[in-house]
Amino acid sequence: MIQLDNLTKVFDTPKGAVVAADHISMEVPAGEICILLGPSGCGKTTTLKMINRIIRPTSGKVFIDGEDTSGLDTQELRRNLGYVIQQIGLFPNMTIEENITVVPRLLGWDKARYKARAREMMAMIALEPDAFLKRYPSELSGGQQQRIGVARALAADPPVMLMDEPFGAIDPINRAVIQDEFLKMQQELRKTIMFVSHDIDEAIKMGDRIAVFREGRLVQYATPDDLLAAPKNAFVESFLGEDRALKRLNLVKVREIVTDEIGTVSPGDTLQTALAKIDDFGYQNAILMVNERGQPAGIIGRSVARTTKGYCRDHFQAVPAVVGLDDDLRKAASLMFAHDITWLPCVDEEGRVCGQITQRAMTSHLGARFRARQGDDRTPHPALKE
Amino acid sequence: MELIQYALDNLNLLLGRTVEHIALVGVAVGIAILTGVPIGIAITRSERIARAVLYVASIIVTIPSIALFGIMIPVLSLIGHGIGYVPAVIAVLLYSQLPIIRNTYTAINNVNPALREAARGIGMSPNQRLRMVEIPLAVPVIMAGVRTAVVLNIGVMAIAAYIGAGGLGTFISRGISQSDPRQLIVGAVAVSLLAIVVDYGLLAVQKALTPKGMERAAETA
Numbered sequence: 001m002i003q004l005d006n007l008t009k010v011f012d013t014p015k016g017a018v019v020a021a022d023h024i025s026m027e028v029p030a031g032e033i034c035i036l037l038g039p040s041g042c043g044k045t046t047t048l049k050m051i052n053r054i055i056r057p058t059s060g061k062v063f064i065d066g067e068d069t070s071g072l073d074t075q076e077l078r079r080n081l082g083y084v085i086q087q088i089g090l091f092p093n094m095t096i097e098e099n100i101t102v103v104p105r106l107l108g109w110d111k112a113r114y115k116a117r118a119r120e121m122m123a124m125i126a127l128e129p130d131a132f133l134k135r136y137p138s139e140l141s142g143g144q145q146q147r148i149g150v151a152r153a154l155a156a157d158p159p160v161m162l163m164d165e166p167f168g169a170i171d172p173i174n175r176a177v178i179q180d181e182f183l184k185m186q187q188e189l190r191k192t193i194m195f196v197s198h199d200i201d202e203a204i205k206m207g208d209r210i211a212v213f214r215e216g217r218l219v220q221y222a223t224p225d226d227l228l229a230a231p232k233n234a235f236v237e238s239f240l241g242e243d244r245a246l247k248r249l250n251l252v253k254v255r256e257i258v259t260d261e262i263g264t265v266s267p268g269d270t271l272q273t274a275l276a277k278i279d280d281f282g283y284q285n286a287i288l289m290v291n292e293r294g295q296p297a298g299i300i301g302r303s304v305a306r307t308t309k310g311y312c313r314d315h316f317q318a319v320p321a322v323v324g325l326d327d328d329l330r331k332a333a334s335l336m337f338a339h340d341i342t343w344l345p346c347v348d349e350e351g352r353v354c355g356q357i358t359q360r361a362m363t364s365h366l367g368a369r370f371r372a373r374q375g376d377d378r379t380p381h382p383a384l385k386e
Numbered sequence: 387m388e389l390i391q392y393a394l395d396n397l398n399l400l401l402g403r404t405v406e407h408i409a410l411v412g413v414a415v416g417i418a419i420l421t422g423v424p425i426g427i428a429i430t431r432s433e434r435i436a437r438a439v440l441y442v443a444s445i446i447v448t449i450p451s452i453a454l455f456g457i458m459i460p461v462l463s464l465i466g467h468g469i470g471y472v473p474a475v476i477a478v479l480l481y482s483q484l485p486i487i488r489n490t491y492t493a494i495n496n497v498n499p500a501l502r503e504a505a506r507g508i509g510m511s512p513n514q515r516l517r518m519v520e521i522p523l524a525v526p527v528i529m530a531g532v533r534t535a536v537v538l539n540i541g542v543m544a545i546a547a548y549i550g551a552g553g554l555g556t557f558i559s560r561g562i563s564q565s566d567p568r569q570l571i572v573g574a575v576a577v578s579l580l581a582i583v584v585d586y587g588l589l590a591v592q593k594a595l596t597p598k599g600m601e602r603a604a605e606t607a
Contacts, residue, residue, distance in 0.1 A: 052507055078509035089504025093522040093597030102518070103508050136599030152508070162507075 002028040002051065002160060002192055007060035009046050020046040022216040023060070028209065030065070030159075031190035035203040038213035039239070044196050047213070048162055051194065052081045064160055079103055082153030082161035082191070086168045088145050090137035096148055097133040103156040114155075121151040124185060143174035150182065154189070163195045167202070179205060200240055204228070204250055212236050225251050229369035248366055249330035254323050257365045258346045260355040264290045265300060267313035274312055275305035288345050289316050294352035296322055296345050322347050323357060329366075332357055392568040400557075400572070404580060407553035410546070411539050414475040418482030419532060425483075426490025426528075427516065436491055443484040451477060451542045455549045474543060474551030481542055482535035489531025493524030522597050529592035533585055540581040544573070554580065 009021040021043040028034040036044035049055040051062050053074050062069045069077055090099050097118045104114040122129040125147040137145055146166060153161055167175045167182075183206065186193070197203050203210050204224045211221045220232040228248045231237040240247070263281035265274045267289060278287045284302070289312050291297040298316030308315055320339040323332045323346055332344055336359055343358040393400060429436035449457075458473040467473065497520050505515045547555025557573025560566065 054503060054507055075509045075511050078507060083504070083507035085500060085504060085507065087498075087500030087504075089498075089500040089507075091501060091505070091519055092599045093519070094599065102510075106509060106514065138599055 001030045001063075001065050002034075002194060003063035003066075004047070004051075005061040005063065007047060007050055007062065008058050009043075009050060009055060010058045019216045021050065024218050026211055026218060026221055028192055028194060030192050032208040033186065033193040033195055033206055034209045034211060035207035036194060036196045036211050036213060037198065037200065037203045037207075037239075038219075039198060041215075042213040043216040044198075044211075044213045045164055046216075048164055048194055048196050052078050052083060052162055079107060079156060080158050080160070082156075082158040084146075084149050084153045084161065084163040084166040086165040088137075088142075088149045088169070090145055090148055090152070092137050095134055095136055096140070099137065099148060100133075100151050100155050102152060107156055117155055121155055124154070125151050126181065141174075143170050143178060146170055146178060147181075154191075159192060161191045161193045163193060165196050165198070168197075168199075175202075182206075201247070201250075204247055212239065225369075245366055246330075248369075249333055249362075250328050252329045252365065253325070254327050254329065254332055254346055254357055255325040257329070257361045258325065258355040258357050259361065262288065262345065262353065262356040264288045264353060265312050266290060266292070267297065267311070267316075269312045271300065271305045271308055271310055271312060271315060274300045275302065278302050278305060284342075286317075288319070288353065288356075289313075290353050296347065296353050319345065322353075324349075325354070329362055333359075333362065389568055389571055393572050396572075400576060403552065403554045403556055404576065407540070407543055407555075407577075407580065408584070410471070410474055410551060410553055411478060411536060411543050414478030414543075415482050415532065415536050415539060417475070418479050418486055418535060421479075422483050422486030422531075423490050423528060426487040427494055427521075429487070429491055430494045440484070440488055440491070443487055446480050447484045451481075451545045452548070454480070455546065459549070469549040469551075471551055473549055474546035474553075477546065478539040478542055481539055485531040485534040485538070486528070487531075489534075490524065490528050493527035494520050496527075497523050523600070526592060526596045526600070529588065529595055533588045533592065536588060537581050537585050540577060540584065544577045 004024050004026050007021060007024040008019070011018045011020055024043070024047050026034075036048060038044045046055055050057045050060075051069075064080070090096075091102070094102070097115070100118045100121050101109075101114040104117055109117070118133060119129045122132065127144065127147060132140070132144075132148075137148070140148065146169075150166065153163075167178055170178060179202065195206060197206070207224055209221065210224055210227050212219045212227070214235055220227060220236050222230075225248060227236070228240060228244045228251070231240055231244070237244070263277045263283070265277055265287055274287055274289075278300075281287070286299045286301045287305075288296055289298040289300055296319045298312075299319055300312050300316055304315050320341060321335040321344055323335065323344050325346060325348060335344055336342065342360070343356050345353050346355045346357055348354045425439065429439050454477050455473055458476060459468040462468050462473050462476075494516075501519060501523070502515065505519050510518065543551070543553050544555035544558060547553055547559045554573050554576045557569045557576065561568070561570025561573060
């Protein structure tokens with residue numbers, strides 16, 4: 001757990017005092033990722049760097065797992081906080097192994113232990129130990145280097161990680177891959193993480209909580225869903241972007257809004273039965289055909305069913321797309337748009353049909369939060385408040 | 387042909403003087419590394435002090451060597467070493483300070499700030515940062531300063547023959563006083579060759595001392 005208590009930084013500049021961080025108080029529960037988000041110069045990086053004293057706080061306190069860190073020796077404090085920076089900062093004079101084991105070596109681990117740890121870390125970041133440990137940072141790609149940067153920060157198994165735009169300098173494709181890998185690692189490691197970003201999409205993807213900063217102040221601290229559904233003021237709203245409702249698509253899984261009510265036919269049914277079922281279930285255009293294992297096998301169109309005689313197995317079209325229960329709504333929406341359809345069959349882990357998801361259900365789910373808010377008189381519309 | 391004949395006839399003397407020359411410069415630059423590198427590192431802590439130190443070191447280099455030897459005669463006479471080995475070594479020591487201090491200072495100062503922040507952030511003490519990161523990265527540039535100092539002072543040491551320090555300069559000074567062009571030219575060529583050979587030798591040392599991971603970076607830079 002990380003707790004900041006009125007953390008403040010005032011820089012003395014020739015033009016007078018500048019308050020870079022103004023009485024920041026917040027708490028990150030153990031095992032969660034907190035994203036510090038905001039435009040440049042908003043105080044998010046200053047706040048992060050005050051935690052490991054790269055920047056000395058003017059006033060205020062930092063508690064790690066309930067312990068006031070102001071009593072700790074600076075070097076000792078830093079060795080217990082994993083630190084990852086955007087510029088990566090691998091030491092070019094050291095091999096990958098030496099880079100990864102630098103903190104364990106500073107902590108005085110014996111050789112066998114830190115060597116084993118290096119291999120363990122390589123496995124964790126999915127790089128082949130024998131191929132990489134003896135190489136130098138300059139021989140690696142940017143994405144590989146930042147994986148090593150993360151491994152170095154994690155090597156001594158610190159409870160807390162501080163990450164300053166760690167994936168900011170990596171190209172978008174690799175960035176998405178590294179973000180996914182990191183989230184997967186985090187599911188096992190459950191570190192308490194402070195993560196600076198200026199990218200709202202990254203914040204939504206990575207954060208359990210998001211702290212929005214502006215001009216040295218903490219403006220709003222909420223879960224991604226709450227932030228998107230109820231931005232506190234016009235600044236947060238504009239920073240989140242006009243498509244913020246769409247961004248929530250990332251946060252909701254198909255599982256949450258799937259309905260198991262789905263009419264299906266089997267290959268052996270007649271087209272007449274299919275037509276009757278289409279009408280019974282109130283479907284507009286078509287009905288799903290499933291095979292004997294319960295997997296989606298085809299689509300029977302209403303017009304075909306009405307005008308043709310025969311069995312379903314002879315008159316079906318291909319299923320345009322299906323979604324899994326753990327896919328997010330963004331994928332579902334994208335598939336619907338791509339295939340010009342308003343519903344999608346959902347399949348479970350074995351590929352069996354277990355329900356459907358409709359455009360109507362999606363919009364209704366996303367809109368529920370907004371409607372709830374508008375009905376609440378205590379939080380007036382931001383435009384009226386300002 | 388006459389020159390080569392002379393050189394071959396006096397080969398033992400020539401080699402002896404060369405060893406003497408190398409020893410003089412080697413001892414002086416050796417001491418200069420021991421003083422200049424720590425000074426160069428120390429002044430990275432304060433820009434004001436760094437400017438002052440580099441200014442003084444620059445002024446020293448502008449003093450002609452003959453003048454410097456002249457100044458040292460009365461001073462060092464007090465301890466009975468007005469001429470000879472001691473003032474020669476001191477002069478080279480002083481001239482070596484500028485390239486060594488300046489290169490050390492520049493190299494340490496130019497270490498990528500991101501590396502310095504990473505080193506701080508993972509909990510290295512200032513001494514650990516120097517030992518594990520900053521000095522290893524600075525070594526190639528420091529060695530370049532040492533090379534400059536050595537080449538510069540192989541020339542300076544030739545003049546030290548006038549105050550009786552020995553070395554290859556002896557051929558030159560005798561050649562002039564005895565109006566013997568053979569000695570003069572053999573001495574001059576020997577000094578030049580020595581400077582070139584030593585420079586290449588030190589370049590090899592510099593490459594050997596460059597951290598392995600930086601070779602590629604240095605080549606592409």
